Amino acid sequence: MTIDILTLFPKMFDGFLSESIIKRAIEKGIVKINIINFRDFSRLNNHQVDDTPYGGGGGMVLMVPPLVEAIESRKTAESKVILMCPQGKTYTEEKALKLKQEKHLILVCGHYEGFDERIRNFVDEEISIGDYILTGGEIPAMAVSDSIIRLLDGVIKEESYQEESFSNNLLDYPTYTKPLEFRGLKVPDILLSGNHEKIKEWRRLEQIKKTKAKRNDLLK
Numbered sequence: 753m754t755i756d757i758l759t760l761f762p763k764m765f766d767g768f769l770s771e772s773i774i775k776r777a778i779e780k781g782i783v784k785i786n787i788i789n790f791r792d793f794s795r796l797n798n799h800q801v802d803d804t805p806y807g808g809g810g811g812m813v814l815m816v817p818p819l820v821e822a823i824e825s826r827k828t829a830e831s832k833v834i835l836m837c838p839q840g841k842t843y844t845e846e847k848a849l850k851l852k853q854e855k856h857l858i859l860v861c862g863h864y865e866g867f868d869e870r871i872r873n874f875v876d877e878e879i880s881i882g883d884y885i886l887t888g889g890e891i892p893a894m895a896v897s898d899s900i901i902r903l904l905d906g907v908i909k910e911e912s913y914q915e916e917s918f919s920n921n922l923l924d925y926p927t928y929t930k931p932l933e934f935r936g937l938k939v940p941d942i943l944l945s946g947n948h949e950k951i952k953e954w955r956r957l958e959q960i961k962k963t964k965a966k967r968n969d970l971l972k
């Protein structure tokens with residue numbers, strides 16, 4: 753898979769691309785990530801990419817031409833262009849599983865007051881990562897890319913995400929590691945029993961219990 757991220761702040765992605773699981777996925781050639789500064793596509797003096805809003809109001813608005821030219825420089829018949837936008841559909845694990853099937857994603861990050869409305873004619877969809885406002889689309893683009901990359905074959909063990917929260921509409925079961933006891937808090941005996949059938953059953957019941965208590969809305 754290839755992910756192109758269009759941004760005005762490429763350096764924000766330095767840590768994201770050079771650490772841990774994402775770094776290894778890139779090194780293994782499972783994903784290719786290109787960070788593209790759409791300021792490079794401005795034809796104006798000083799590579800200007802934003803201006804004041806028509807009709808007045810606060811903040812600067814991102815202009816359409818550099819964004820569209822940046823998109824078109826990368827777009828092929830296989831591309832899906834996604835606008836990072838708080839007005840978009842709220843992102844879910846189910847959506848990550850759908851997007852992992854794509855060959856090429858172009859993620860467009862806004863900043864300041866947002867985009868000139870006409871950008872909506874040049875994208876396939878809009879994604880929000882939740883009902884709150886961030887300063888820019890860079891963190892949403894990282895969140896979306898991260899959630900997809902970890903699902904790609906060869907990145908993490910399949911069993912690691914098969915029983916995770918949100919698969920089968922359940923939250924994950926409780927997990928423990930050493931020490932056996934900490935300040936009187938013990939690891940449940942069942943996990944030390946060696947009875948894998950019973951452990952499986954216990955975990956499933958704990959998943960249902962947890963989901964009912966924390967996210968009853970997930971249970972259908």
Ligand SMILES: C[S@@+](CC[C@H](N)C(=O)[O-])C[C@H]1O[C@@H](n2cnc3c(N)ncnc32)[C@H](O)[C@@H]1O
Pocket residue numbers: 836837838839860861862863864865866867879880881882883884885886887888889890892
């Ligand atoms: C300050 S926000 C602009 C918000 C816009 N004025 C509005 O009220 O809809 C700047 C940029 O950050 C990104 N952004 C902010 N919050 C986001 C969210 N919850 N999900 C996805 N992108 C977000 C978008 O790219 C947006 O264009």
